[in-house]
Amino acid sequence: RPRVSARAQGRSAILEKFGGAAKGPAPHLQRVGGTATVKAMLLEWCRARTRSYQHVDVQNFSGSWGSGLAFCALLHSFFPDAFDYGNLDPSARRHNFTLAFDTAESRAGCAQLLEVEDMVRLPVPDAKCVYTYLQELYRCLVAMGLVKTKKR
Numbered sequence: 001r002p003r004v005s006a007r008a009q010g011r012s013a014i015l016e017k018f019g020g021a022a023k024g025p026a027p028h029l030q031r032v033g034g035t036a037t038v039k040a041m042l043l044e045w046c047r048a049r050t051r052s053y054q055h056v057d058v059q060n061f062s063g064s065w066g067s068g069l070a071f072c073a074l075l076h077s078f079f080p081d082a083f084d085y086g087n088l089d090p091s092a093r094r095h096n097f098t099l100a101f102d103t104a105e106s107r108a109g110c111a112q113l114l115e116v117e118d119m120v121r122l123p124v125p126d127a128k129c130v131y132t133y134l135q136e137l138y139r140c141l142v143a144m145g146l147v148k149t150k151k152r
Contacts, residue, residue, distance in 0.1 A: 042135065043060070045138070047059075049074050049077045050073040053073035053077075055090045056073045061125075061134070062124050063125075065125050066093070066123065067090045068097040068099075071097065071101070072088055072096050072099055072103075074100075074137070075100055075104055075107070079108075083103065094116060097116045101114060101116060108140040108141055109140050113129075113133045113136055
């Protein structure tokens, strides 16, 4: 009988607790090269979608998302009729996060994995939390057919 590493046992316990692995199109993001490659691809996708938006410069999964405008820009790129991006203020962080998360939930069916209060409490958002949320948003947009993926 093969030995199972502690890491694999921990992952199995988490999957069991939360009802199994996520299902849906998100695995299309996974390419040969592992987690670092997936992160780089997701970051580049976010950068490309938000490139033309004022006050947004996506360079990472932490500080680039601190004002909430990067989330708003990303969502506005898919749902331009949801709100007027030009009227958003970079210093109105609470409003920006609320608008982005509410829009993602109502328009894309994305679970609100991040709390507005946590985002405004921290001067720099937690990179793992932002990355996880963006993965879920990507998965939801793929499921809606708004993001095209390469079939293997």
